[in-house]
Amino acid sequence: xxxxxxxxxxxxxxxxxxxxxxxxxxxxxxxxxxxxxxxxxxxxxxxxxxxxxxxxxxxxxxxxxxxxxxxxxxxxxxxxxxxxxxxxxxxxxxxxxxxxxxxxxxxxxxxxxxxxxxxxxxxxxxxxxxxxxxxxxxxxxxxxxxxxxxxxxxxxxxxxxx
Numbered sequence: 001x002x003x004x005x006x007x008x009x010x011x012x013x014x015x016x017x018x019x020x021x022x023x024x025x026x027x028x029x030x031x032x033x034x035x036x037x038x039x040x041x042x043x044x045x046x047x048x049x050x051x052x053x054x055x056x057x058x059x060x061x062x063x064x065x066x067x068x069x070x071x072x073x074x075x076x077x078x079x080x081x082x083x084x085x086x087x088x089x090x091x092x093x094x095x096x097x098x099x100x101x102x103x104x105x106x107x108x109x110x111x112x113x114x115x116x117x118x119x120x121x122x123x124x125x126x127x128x129x130x131x132x133x134x135x136x137x138x139x140x141x142x143x144x145x146x147x148x149x150x151x152x153x154x155x156x157x158x159x160x161x162x
Contacts, residue, residue, distance in 0.1 A: 002092045005042040005054070010034075012051040013044065020075035029073060032158035033058050040069055040100055043093055045076070045085045052077040055089040057097055057105070061154040066103040066146060068153055074109075090117050094140070103146035106139050106153065114138055128152045 005013060017027040033039045038058045045053030053076045060068040071093065076085045094117060097105055106124065107114050108131050119138035126147055131137040141147045 001046050002043055002053075002088055003046060005044045009044055009051055013042075013054050016051055016054055016077055017073065017075050019078055020081075021073070026073040026075065029158045030054075030056055033156060036156060036158060038156035038158065040102070041096060043089055043096070045089055047080075052080050053085040053089050055093045057093060057100075057102070058156055058158075060106060061156075063152045066143075067101050068146075068151075069097050069100070069102040069105045070155060070159070071097075071105050071107040072109060086113075087116065090114075094142070098142050103143040104139055104141045106137070108134065108136050109138065111135050111138070123147050126150045129155065 013030065014027045017030060018024055033056065040057045040059055042054065042056040044051050055071070055074040057069045057071055060070050062068045074086060074089060094105065106127065106129070107119055117140065119140045121135060121138050123141060124132070124137050124139035124147070126149060127139055128151065129137070139147055
């Protein structure tokens with residue numbers, strides 16, 4: 001079941017992130033985004049009462065009146081990777097980002113994974129950020145024309161280079 005995360009889920013989400021990534025960086029990012037009030041929303045995949053997947057969307061600051069979002073991190077428990085949970089989280093998350101009013105979503109993620117959701121480096125070509133030019137820097141317009149003009153974005157402090 002995919003649902004919105006609740007504060008009671010946060011400890012289990014932290015454990016999941018640390019297990020999925022084999023390090024604490026992503027968990028630190030999520031904790032800091034929450035503490036700074038930068039998280040737009042986060043979803044969990046719950047199976048038999050256990051948090052087995054997580055995705056977060058946070059606000060990006062842009063030189064535009066439109067709302068832009070960063071996707072990430074996204075994690076699935078190591079024993080359930082490649083079972084479709086990540087795809088369900090991604091699709092549900094993108095649908096919710098539209099409902100939250102995001103005009104586009106930006107991701108710094110695996111170039112072989114995120115194109116399945118429609119993310120492309122080409123869509124991010126007009127976007128200036130600290131990650132511009134990185135092959136993992138991709139975008140997806142949720143509204144027509146959202147990425148057709150040059151755009152400068154700033155990530156929340158939690159995404160600083162660690």
